[in-house]
Amino acid sequence: xxxxxxxxxxxVPVATAQEWPPELTEVWDPEPRMVTPGDGTAPPSDAIVLxxxxxxxxxxxxxxxxxxxxxVADGAMTVAPRTGDLRTKERFGDIQLHIEFRTPAExxxxxxxxxxxxxxxxxxxxxxxxxxxxxxxxxxxxxxxIYKQHLxxxxxxxxxxxxxxxxIFYRAPVFAPDGEVVRKATVTVVHNGVLVQLDAEIxxxxxYTGLPKYEPHGDGPIELQDHGNPVSxxxxxxxxx
Amino acid sequence: xxxxxxxxxxxVPVATAQEWPPELTEVWDPEPRMVTPGDGTAPPSDAIVLxxxxxxxxxxxxxxxxxxxxxVADGAMTVAPRTGDLRTKERFGDIQLHIEFRTPAExxxxxxxxxxxxxxxxxxxxxxxxxxxxxxxxxxxxxxxIYKQHLxxxxxxxxxxxxxxxxIFYRAPVFAPDGEVVRKATVTVVHNGVLVQLDAEIxxxxxYTGLPKYEPHGDGPIELQDHGNPVSxxxxxxxxx
Amino acid sequence: xxxxxxxxxxxVPVATAQEWPPELTEVWDPEPRMVTPGDGTAPPSDAIVLxxxxxxxxxxxxxxxxxxxxxVADGAMTVAPRTGDLRTKERFGDIQLHIEFRTPAExxxxxxxxxxxxxxxxxxxxxxxxxxxxxxxxxxxxxxxIYKQHLxxxxxxxxxxxxxxxxIFYRAPVFAPDGEVVRKATVTVVHNGVLVQLDAEIxxxxxYTGLPKYEPHGDGPIELQDHGNPVSxxxxxxxxx
Amino acid sequence: xxxxxxxxxxxVPVATAQEWPPELTEVWDPEPRMVTPGDGTAPPSDAIVLxxxxxxxxxxxxxxxxxxxxxVADGAMTVAPRTGDLRTKERFGDIQLHIEFRTPAExxxxxxxxxxxxxxxxxxxxxxxxxxxxxxxxxxxxxxxIYKQHLxxxxxxxxxxxxxxxxIFYRAPVFAPDGEVVRKATVTVVHNGVLVQLDAEIxxxxxYTGLPKYEPHGDGPIELQDHGNPVSxxxxxxxxx
Numbered sequence: 001x002x003x004x005x006x007x008x009x010x011x012v013p014v015a016t017a018q019e020w021p022p023e024l025t026e027v028w029d030p031e032p033r034m035v036t037p038g039d040g041t042a043p044p045s046d047a048i049v050l051x052x053x054x055x056x057x058x059x060x061x062x063x064x065x066x067x068x069x070x071x072v073a074d075g076a077m078t079v080a081p082r083t084g085d086l087r088t089k090e091r092f093g094d095i096q097l098h099i100e101f102r103t104p105a106e107x108x109x110x111x112x113x114x115x116x117x118x119x120x121x122x123x124x125x126x127x128x129x130x131x132x133x134x135x136x137x138x139x140x141x142x143x144x145x146i147y148k149q150h151l152x153x154x155x156x157x158x159x160x161x162x163x164x165x166x167x168i169f170y171r172a173p174v175f176a177p178d179g180e181v182v183r184k185a186t187v188t189v190v191h192n193g194v195l196v197q198l199d200a201e202i203x204x205x206x207x208y209t210g211l212p213k214y215e216p217h218g219d220g221p222i223e224l225q226d227h228g229n230p231v232s233x234x235x236x237x238x239x240x241x
Numbered sequence: 242x243x244x245x246x247x248x249x250x251x252x253v254p255v256a257t258a259q260e261w262p263p264e265l266t267e268v269w270d271p272e273p274r275m276v277t278p279g280d281g282t283a284p285p286s287d288a289i290v291l292x293x294x295x296x297x298x299x300x301x302x303x304x305x306x307x308x309x310x311x312x313v314a315d316g317a318m319t320v321a322p323r324t325g326d327l328r329t330k331e332r333f334g335d336i337q338l339h340i341e342f343r344t345p346a347e348x349x350x351x352x353x354x355x356x357x358x359x360x361x362x363x364x365x366x367x368x369x370x371x372x373x374x375x376x377x378x379x380x381x382x383x384x385x386x387i388y389k390q391h392l393x394x395x396x397x398x399x400x401x402x403x404x405x406x407x408x409i410f411y412r413a414p415v416f417a418p419d420g421e422v423v424r425k426a427t428v429t430v431v432h433n434g435v436l437v438q439l440d441a442e443i444x445x446x447x448x449y450t451g452l453p454k455y456e457p458h459g460d461g462p463i464e465l466q467d468h469g470n471p472v473s474x475x476x477x478x479x480x481x482x
Numbered sequence: 483x484x485x486x487x488x489x490x491x492x493x494v495p496v497a498t499a500q501e502w503p504p505e506l507t508e509v510w511d512p513e514p515r516m517v518t519p520g521d522g523t524a525p526p527s528d529a530i531v532l533x534x535x536x537x538x539x540x541x542x543x544x545x546x547x548x549x550x551x552x553x554v555a556d557g558a559m560t561v562a563p564r565t566g567d568l569r570t571k572e573r574f575g576d577i578q579l580h581i582e583f584r585t586p587a588e589x590x591x592x593x594x595x596x597x598x599x600x601x602x603x604x605x606x607x608x609x610x611x612x613x614x615x616x617x618x619x620x621x622x623x624x625x626x627x628i629y630k631q632h633l634x635x636x637x638x639x640x641x642x643x644x645x646x647x648x649x650i651f652y653r654a655p656v657f658a659p660d661g662e663v664v665r666k667a668t669v670t671v672v673h674n675g676v677l678v679q680l681d682a683e684i685x686x687x688x689x690y691t692g693l694p695k696y697e698p699h700g701d702g703p704i705e706l707q708d709h710g711n712p713v714s715x716x717x718x719x720x721x722x723x
Numbered sequence: 724x725x726x727x728x729x730x731x732x733x734x735v736p737v738a739t740a741q742e743w744p745p746e747l748t749e750v751w752d753p754e755p756r757m758v759t760p761g762d763g764t765a766p767p768s769d770a771i772v773l774x775x776x777x778x779x780x781x782x783x784x785x786x787x788x789x790x791x792x793x794x795v796a797d798g799a800m801t802v803a804p805r806t807g808d809l810r811t812k813e814r815f816g817d818i819q820l821h822i823e824f825r826t827p828a829e830x831x832x833x834x835x836x837x838x839x840x841x842x843x844x845x846x847x848x849x850x851x852x853x854x855x856x857x858x859x860x861x862x863x864x865x866x867x868x869i870y871k872q873h874l875x876x877x878x879x880x881x882x883x884x885x886x887x888x889x890x891i892f893y894r895a896p897v898f899a900p901d902g903e904v905v906r907k908a909t910v911t912v913v914h915n916g917v918l919v920q921l922d923a924e925i926x927x928x929x930x931y932t933g934l935p936k937y938e939p940h941g942d943g944p945i946e947l948q949d950h951g952n953p954v955s956x957x958x959x960x961x962x963x964x
Binding site for chain 2: 019020021022024025026027028029030031032033034035036037038040041044046096098136138139140141142148151152153154155156157158167169171186188190191192193194195198199207208209210211239241
Binding site: 501502503504506507508509510511512513514515516517518519520522523526528578580618620621622623624630633634635636637638639640649651653668670672673674675676677680681689690691692693721723 | 742743744745747748749750751752753754755756757758759760761763764767769819821859861862863864865871874875876877878879880881890892894909911913914915916917918921922931932933934962964
């Protein structure tokens with residue numbers, strides 16, 4: 001409490017609180033590292049490319065870790081129905097994820113049965129993929145919903161057969177050693193350039209029945225759902241935050 | 242407390258909590274309205290275009306509401322130094338903002354004196370615009386910082402003279418009738434496609450000296466700063482959330 | 483940008499950030515107003531006394547606003563079963579509430595049927611009152627639960643017939659003009675001097691069936707439940723925060 | 724997605740969403756453990772008594788861990804000026820803390836120099852102890868302030884020489900392995916039965932100069948400050964949350 005020194009320095013009366021030197025509120029450390037952005041939707045320099053149109057090397061079967069069995073053709077990877085979900089071999093926490101998807105041009109089925117797939121963050125929290133172009137279902141189950149938890153602000157769907165984009169900003173949940181949820185997961189989703197989820201608080205695993213619940217976990221894979229429809233993906237990249 | 246009815250309906254034992262019918266967690270209302278997304282960075286169907294390359298009609302001088310005096314040429318609007326900040330005539334609360342900017346190709350000055358401008362949300366909260374390509378300054382004052390509050394996660398700057406993009410998702414602060422801050426403003430910023438601010442909590446007006454403080458306010462304009470450097474803007478559109 | 487003045491004043495190099503004058507972080511306004519505390523659980527000087535043992539003047543029937551029909555005797559107010567809930571005539575937002583309750587010394591019934599009543603904040607959010615001394619029920623429905631939303635951290639119940647205390651610190655929800663929940667209600671509950679709810683986030687109205695939902699509302703009464711059991715209350719006071 | 728089973732069970736139309744069985748929202752596990760509350764301000768059955776009026780066994784010098792040198796007399800422990808702070812030998816995370824204090828009956832000094840001491844949570848976050856009865860100082864430095872961070876809602880001080888109480892409900896900060904603050908510390912303080920801090924978010928270590936900053940840490944002691952004034956303490960107990 002060496003106040004004397006300061007009183008000498010500070011002949012300026014206290015009342016003029018606005019007289020702060022600007023240097024006091026400058027923060028020089030750390031210096032943010034440089035990242036070279038991509039052109040348009042191309043991956044930035046620090047992204048991990050998960051699918052560049054040619055290979056499923058970054059993916060494996062979510063059933064048993066065996067080789068990914070989806071179809072790679074024309075720069076896209078497409079669900080081979082009944083082969084099961086795919087997941088990344090790598091595991092992630094907080095991420096920025098860019099992924100493009102296309103529901104079948106030839107419409108078949110309705111509601112949840114039409115162009116259904118999904119992007120599971122950390123293998124547990126689903127951003128729904130569905131053909132929601134003129135296809136009514138429950139709002140918290142349509143495209144860009146956090147499945148059965150948060151309906152999208154708007155429906156920014158493109159027609160069946162068109163490529164669509166998701167830009168997902170995800171902060172993983174944090175658990176205390178005893179399993180308590182210290183901070184829930186949150187997610188922001190931009191669908192075709194339109195904001196549809198803003199810092200939505202995820203309430204637990206996205207489940208078909210019952211209420212969401214958290215189970216403590218660490219990093220997890222990005223998982224793409226085989227829901228029986230030949231949905232395609234391309235230009236998939238992720239950045240660790 | 243008409244429990245009897247349910248006991249009859251529910252022969253399923255309570256213990257099997259997983260036996261929730263899936264319909265219980267379906268939400269059908271409201272039905273999100275359709276928005277037609279734009280191609281690439283073009284405005285979606287529900288956007289308000291603030292600058293399409295031809296006219297400053299949506300803008301006025303932030304000094305006195307007089308006509309905007311910046312220069313429109315080659316599809317860009319450029320700071321005419323010393324004419325003062327521009328602000329939108331319209332006022333906004335929660336928004337998605339797309340804006341593109343370019344710092345001068347011809348480098349002059351250094352630190353805060355090089356390619357300095359800024360995007361003020363609600364006229365108060367600055368997302369810094371600066372030429373931060375090989376131009377060190379305090380981290381919480383470089384491009385994509387929330388000025389003197391939050392440094393960007395990374396430096397995704399493009400070189401001087403290149404067009405750059407900001408996609409900004411902003412939730413306005415909420416004040417109680419007595420002026421208390423009920424919810425601070427938050428902002429997510431994507432710079433050239435790279436996430437740089439994720440749900441950053443704004444601590445009050447962004448000021449050059451002293452600590453940020455909130456003053457209660459309602460909707461406010463988007464304001465672009467004249468910091469004496471001929472920074473350009475283009476393709477500016479906003480969506481109300 | 484009048485930096486020159488400060489550089490003269492600040493011969494101290496910027497690097498020694500610790501050299502902040504202590505006056506900069508002193509806040510003199512406002513000066514908190516004086517409150518004379520009570521002795522023990524007696525009301526402080528700024529409290530509104532809702533029941534001092536003698537009169538139901540502060541209360542009315544929650545059914546229709548008619549005169550309160552509960553029984554006043556021996557310094558307590560006691561549920562007259564089937565006369566309905568009581569509510570305060572006055573309405574409140576954020577409050578500190580002290581209330582004492584007693585479940586019947588003569589035990590009758592079990593589970594939710596034993597010594598059941600409740601304190602409804604703003605007429606909507608129930609802090610459960612129940613005889614939970616050796617009386618198992620669902621955890622999120624026992625004494626000091628936020629009914630069907632938050633179970634208490636511990637069971638600090640006193641035996642039937644003993645007076646018990648609740649000290650409740652409640653922050654009302656805030657709604658945007660369009661009804662959106664800007665800030666959920668939160669509540670801290672101290673039961674018999676033991677912390678049982680710490681800043682629990684209320685998820686909406688506490689309901690017997692279905693999930694809690696928020697309906698926008700303004701200030702509301704404190705309501706005490708007639709659940710058919712002769713539960714008593716005394717020493718009820720509230721402070722507006 | 725075995726929807727068929729449920730459709731058979733659920734002849735009830737979906738529209739009647741209110742027809743949830745009440746059992747679905749009952750939570751039976753865990754069963755909160757019993758705690759026997761104390762009478763008045765006496766410790767509950769699960770409290771750790773830190774000072775019962777007779778011994779400093781739970782305390783040590785905060786300088787070097789040597790024996791506590793404060794004075795025990797008349798059921799109180801009193802600062803022996805210039806012997807330094809005391810800290811608990813035990814370390815804590817989230818706690819409920821009851822502590823009683825008394826500033827000298829014989830007033831000497833003014834402002835921060837009068838009856839100054841402090842309760843440091845985890846050895847870092849100070850709930851100010853000061854004689855603030857007719858003794859003006861900066862509001863965020865008076866009794867019951869979170870020192871230089873949060874001024875108390877009201878001034879519930881008792882006169883010099885009177886015993887006063889603090890009931891403190893504290894949630895420790897949580898840090899990620901990389902040191903990031905996942906959740907800031909929060910504190911609720913009841914001063915002489917009057918709420919003065921409600922879920923105040925602590926911004927970092929409470930410091931005399933400069934802005935608060937977090938340094939990652941684990942459990943920490945409760946520390947009582949020797950600020951040169953013979954402030955006394957009694958009836959100190961803590962519960963782990």
